Amino acid sequence: MDRIPVLTLGDVLLVSIQVDLEDQLALRLQEDLADRIVSTGAHGVIIDITGLDIVDSFVGRMLATIAAVSKVLDAETFVVGMRPAVAITLVELGLPLRGIRTALNVELGLAALRAARAAEYAEPEESDDDESVAT
Amino acid sequence: MINAEPTGETRRQGIGGDDDVVRVRQLVRAAAVATKLSLVDQTKLVTAASELARNTLIHGGGGYAEVIPVTNGRRNGILIVFVDDGPGIVDLDLAFTDGYTTAGGLGLGLSGARRLMDEFRVETTPGEGTTVSAVKWER
Ligand SMILES: Nc1ncnc2c1ncn2[C@@H]1O[C@H](COP(=O)(O)OP(=O)(O)OP(=O)(O)O)[C@@H](O)[C@H]1O
Ligand SMILES: [Mg+2]
Numbered sequence: 001m002d003r004i005p006v007l008t009l010g011d012v013l014l015v016s017i018q019v020d021l022e023d024q025l026a027l028r029l030q031e032d033l034a035d036r037i038v039s040t041g042a043h044g045v046i047i048d049i050t051g052l053d054i055v056d057s058f059v060g061r062m063l064a065t066i067a068a069v070s071k072v073l074d075a076e077t078f079v080v081g082m083r084p085a086v087a088i089t090l091v092e093l094g095l096p097l098r099g100i101r102t103a104l105n106v107e108l109g110l111a112a113l114r115a116a117r118a119a120e121y122a123e124p125e126e127s128d129d130d131e132s133v134a135t
Numbered sequence: 136m137i138n139a140e141p142t143g144e145t146r147r148q149g150i151g152g153d154d155d156v157v158r159v160r161q162l163v164r165a166a167a168v169a170t171k172l173s174l175v176d177q178t179k180l181v182t183a184a185s186e187l188a189r190n191t192l193i194h195g196g197g198g199y200a201e202v203i204p205v206t207n208g209r210r211n212g213i214l215i216v217f218v219d220d221g222p223g224i225v226d227l228d229l230a231f232t233d234g235y236t237t238a239g240g241l242g243l244g245l246s247g248a249r250r251l252m253d254e255f256r257v258e259t260t261p262g263e264g265t266t267v268s269a270v271k272w273e274r
Binding site for chain 2: 022057061
């Protein structure tokens with residue numbers, strides 16, 4: 001395989017990683033996703049790692065970079081399906097998964113994306129209110 | 136010195152490219168399953184092997200890995216050995232510091248791998264190369 005497929009689900013991009021990732025493949029996914037966010041105007045990315053039996057520092061960094069890049073492109077990333085043993089190992093490895101939001105599965109990830117999006121739209125109004133109270 | 140006697144065949148995998156890092160993981164995973172390590176221990180072992188294999192490739196300029204089923208008389212485990220004839224590590228304490236990197240990484244590979252393994256030993260000579268040996272024992 002030379003590419004990991006990226007599926008479109010409404011305004012969400014869905015990636016399911018099913019293979020033991022070669023480093024080059026991971027880097028390519030990073031670029032593909034950035035392109036697809038821009039070309040589709042997606043507001044959310046879900047990366048399903050149910051199929052990954054390990055996440056090392058390289059893949060961890062890839063996930064963090066995808067999350068950071070999507071954020072800049074106005075899309076929120078959720079990593080879903082992390083196995084318990086992988087979570088335990090990541091913590092012990094010491095990988096800071098800064099900026100990575102997780103959900104248990106794709107369904108919950110989609111719900112969390114919707115909630116995050118709704119909260120984002122609600123926020124500016126709240127801060128307007130705060131200002132008017134302050135003045 | 137790591138007290139570990141081989142109980143089975145040594146498997147060797149050359150490390151010369153990205154795809155070899157994947158092959159090392161597969162080899163280590165198969166050995167961990169055969170030795171009946173717990174799922175969490177398998178995951179820790181394969182993750183550590185992945186970090187060390189990448190170091191052999193990137194910092195050591197390539198080399199090879201050996202995967203050996205071992206015992207210490209009480210418990211079975213898996214010994215993984217990574218050998219390169221690259222530049223060596225001049226300051227080992229520094230290399231083990233979380234966040235220290237000479238290659239723009241996160242600097243977590245070496246220190247993280249040591250945390251994930253039960254035994255860990257680095258032999259390195261500047262200008263000659265590095266050998267990292269580590270064992271994961273069954274619980
Ligand atoms: N086999 C090796 N040969 C030479 N130097 C090494 C070797 N392994 C590690 N080092 C040195 O130790 C440093 C720390 O290694 P470590 O794996 O912790 O971090 P990294 O590889 O730089 O980044 P990361 O693994 O987080 O992507 C490296 O930057 C490198 O200078
Ligand atoms: Mg490393």
